[in-house]
Amino acid sequence: MSNLHPQEVTGDSPLMERVYKELRLTAWREQPRMVEALSYWRDEIDSTARHWVIVDAGIAIASARLSFHNSLEDLPDAEIFVGFCPTLPTPIASINRLVVHPDYRRRGYGTRLDNIRLKAAEEWGCQCAIASSTEPKRIKQLADRGFKVVGTGREHPHPMYAKRGRQKILVCLLPRD
Numbered sequence: 069m070s071n072l073h074p075q076e077v078t079g080d081s082p083l084m085e086r087v088y089k090e091l092r093l094t095a096w097r098e099q100p101r102m103v104e105a106l107s108y109w110r111d112e113i114d115s116t117a118r119h120w121v122i123v124d125a126g127i128a129i130a131s132a133r134l135s136f137h138n139s140l141e142d143l144p145d146a147e148i149f150v151g152f153c154p155t156l157p158t159p160i161a162s163i164n165r166l167v168v169h170p171d172y173r174r175r176g177y178g179t180r181l182d183n184i185r186l187k188a189a190e191e192w193g194c195q196c197a198i199a200s201s202t203e204p205k206r207i208k209q210l211a212d213r214g215f216k217v218v219g220t221g222r223e224h225p226h227p228m229y230a231k232r233g234r235q236k237i238l239v240c241l242l243p244r245d
């Protein structure tokens with residue numbers, strides 16, 4: 069486990085600007101179809117979501133986002149969930165946009181950012197957390213935190229995501245014991 073600590077920042081902070089311009093793209097570069105069309109990765113939820121960033125020597129090397137929702141329709145990338153996910157207790161915490169720079173992986177940063185977001189969701193009073201992934205290792209990482217696969221999402225309408233296939237939908241009931 070590394071000694072760099074996550075800090076919470078706003079979606080409009082200079083650190084997040086670096087995340088939108090650099091880290092989110094760099095972290096996905098080994099899956100070039102995901103980012104080939106992007107030079108800046110930000111959406112409307114980034115302005116209101118909570119964000120944590122880990123910084124080394126002034127550079128953002130990991131980041132993750134948490135947002136709160138009262139319906140499936142309100143979730144980021146809602147189109148993949150609606151009709152493909154059971155009704156969930158609200159409020160729902162969405163954990164997404166987790167990225168760790170390739171040079172900093174396998175040091176526990178991703179897991180630490182998952183733990184921080186789940187704790188924040190519990191403190192907010194969320195009744196569950198939702199996540200999605202196509203990647204078996206990521207699904208296992210989430211299962212280790214208490215998530216269960218509840219379905220397979222609809223094909224994402226955005227070609228950038230659709231090329232990766234249909235995502236597994238994972239839900240963790242909160243608070244955890």
Ligand SMILES: CC(C)(COP(=O)(O)OP(=O)(O)OC[C@H]1O[C@@H](n2cnc3c(N)ncnc32)[C@H](O)[C@@H]1OP(=O)(O)O)[C@@H](O)C(=O)NCCC(=O)NCCS
Binds near residue numbers: 165172174207208
């Ligand atoms: C997924 C990701 C955030 C993990 O970050 P990390 O800091 O390396 O995670 P940790 O050090 O806490 O845990 C390491 C574990 O991550 C798991 N993992 C999850 N997704 C993985 C992936 N796509 N590739 C490799 N390992 C992954 C593995 O089980 C690994 O354990 P192992 O080294 O024993 O195999 C990082 O690989 C990444 O940024 N990937 C690209 C973006 C992405 O897939 N984000 C998640 C979207 S749902």
